[in-house]
Amino acid sequence: MNDYLARLNPEQREAVETVDGPLLVLAGAGTGKTRVLTTRFAHILLTGRAYPSQVLAVTFTNKAAREMRERVAAIIGGPAEGLWLGTFHALCARMLRRHADLVGLTSSFNILDSDDQLRLLKQVMEAARIDTKRWAPPALMGFIQRWKDRGLPPERVTAAEDTDFAGGRAKELYAAYQARLKALNTADFGDLLLHVTEILRNHPDVLAQYHHRFRYILVDEYQDTNLVQYMWLRLLAQSHKNICCVGDDDQSIYSWRGAEVENILRFEHDFPGARVVRLERNYRSTAPILAAAAGLIAHNEGRLGKTLRPGGNDASGEKVSIVGLWDSAEEARMVAERAAKLREGGHLLADMAILVRTMAQTRAFEERFIAVGLPYRIVGGLRFYERQEIRDAIAYARLIQQPADDLAFERIVNLPRRGVGETAVRAMHDISRARAIPLSAAAGAMVAEGGLRGKARDAVQALLRGFDRWREMLERDGHVTTLATMLDESGYTEMWRQDKSPEAPGRLENLKELVRALADFETLGGFLDHVSLVMENEENSAADRIGLMTLHAAKGLEFDTVFLPGWEEGLFPSQRSMDESGNKGLEEERRLAYVGLTRARRRAIVSHAANRQLYGKWQDSIPSRFLDEIPDAHVERIGSAAMRRERMISAPSVFSGQFPLAARRPRVTEVWEQPARPARADAVPVGARVFHQKFGYGTVTAVDDDKLDIDFETSGAKRVLDRFVERT
DNA sequence: AGGTTAGTAATTTTT
């Protein structure tokens, strides 16, 4: 009966059983944070303290939300209905739909993604005659987002919070941007939090409803909350104070996005008498890895104080390797060879990952992996809904839902190409502004009044008639049929069928996937929320591949073997972080390093190169200060000392960037054996139809061991390694 | 209207 409690250690158990009153759980990396959170959730339900619908559980990512949902279901034996479990944004969207009228929206408002936000802001700036070359829209977007992160609508931006951007007009532009959002009945991501917080603040009756509803509040990754999220939580928790926040100040790596670690300190202040539980027993990593990580993070000041200890009694484990190399190509070679060797020793590639500071670093690894045929997977990049074809399709769907969505209209009015050019669109804008009607209505007026001629006129008329038809169809035949029909009739799918680029087939696949996903939803509106807030990249097969991702993307993940390349001054810690945020920036970089190291269960291999190409220019670099901060006792250094000496006597820096590196290559730092070619079980026969991620579909014309000659449909004949193709 | 070319800027990105 109580066996779910028996599986916890004493601290975890305390965190689970301290149910009433404010609780702060400081959970180090790998100390069972998720287990505590989910068990606590289940405990609240199983002890009859609340119904599932009376618990509010907040995460940052959809993945975390999904995981919590599954684990809670597992403990309580079956899915719980009516849970308020989700990301800050998804929960706020849900709340805002109910009270949209209180902030001047209707409940069918659309949610804009970052691309739309920027386009809209740019329009606002242009309307205000701001030179967008001198004053970059993304910079202003940054200010606006920061204000929203801090819970500040335009009228509450004080002089102290203001900026001299655009000659002090930033606030005014922010207000204009908000007005446009409202006029279009749309909200951006930041608005979801901002609006709901404003509502809770200004409408005690609404707040009371939620106080009544949510008896318990659980918060994950608390160190990543920004001020408006904190205010939202505080408002919701202020009556019963049954709030439990779980976080780790040492893993705060999103301050540049508005996260404020200070929220942890604020918590103890705002909820006097809050209990604090520390989880310090780590069950993930070996003793040397923990010691290395602890030694590193100890260099940060102003920590809440937490020391990771090995949870098990096994004190053994490989030391952390620190490898010095000549350049990024050699670094990639080292990683590929070590990975291949581990693989031969029976380890799965899927249990290994390369964690880089910047995406630009991935290229060297990709090149090497392709050359030696090591399967890899890039994690991150575009999310499903950020893909061009998905955003286009969504724009069509949004227009059905909401004819006044000008951004969507602008996006697709000439997509596929209909001969509606910039001049025509500008004329529509003029009429739209003059008569205060949406763009689509302005377009209709122009057709009726002869404001457009020839091809453009016919095309716009056909498109508008199409939308009338599709809206009727939505009533009659449902949203799935409608979306599919619309994409066909508008010529959108045809556009990609005609497209000869290798990405086109994949895009058509994605569109199909979108229509498939639509079937899971009752309404088009519910689906649109899902797409913009929740939908993720489909997991690309269960194939055994080594992961390649940024340190940020790796947070919350763990691997047996972790490669940490590029530990060089300027790259990691990043020069820009240090320039912009000084010591705070440096400390956040150090936390990032700490996050990286603590991802490793069994092995961590840190490396640094003496030469690195940045923006096409060769730079020589010195090893990261973080390397010196890892205690020597837990480290095995390979090549780094030699590399440092070599650097001193290497060519003078005036030659940097001008001579090929081979000319100043040092004496061998280490010899890497060529890995044996892994045996293949499944040969691809001549004539097989295959799919390649970069080149698309093709037919095998010849086989030379693991190399295939393939005639690709869109990109011609190529020779590729068999592990990069999938049979279809 | 649409394609081509020259110029410029360049972390990290849970939603």
Add this chain to the structure above:
DNA sequence: TTACTAACCT
């Protein structure tokens, strides 16, 4: 180095 934008040509 690449990738994106704005001016420029057909």
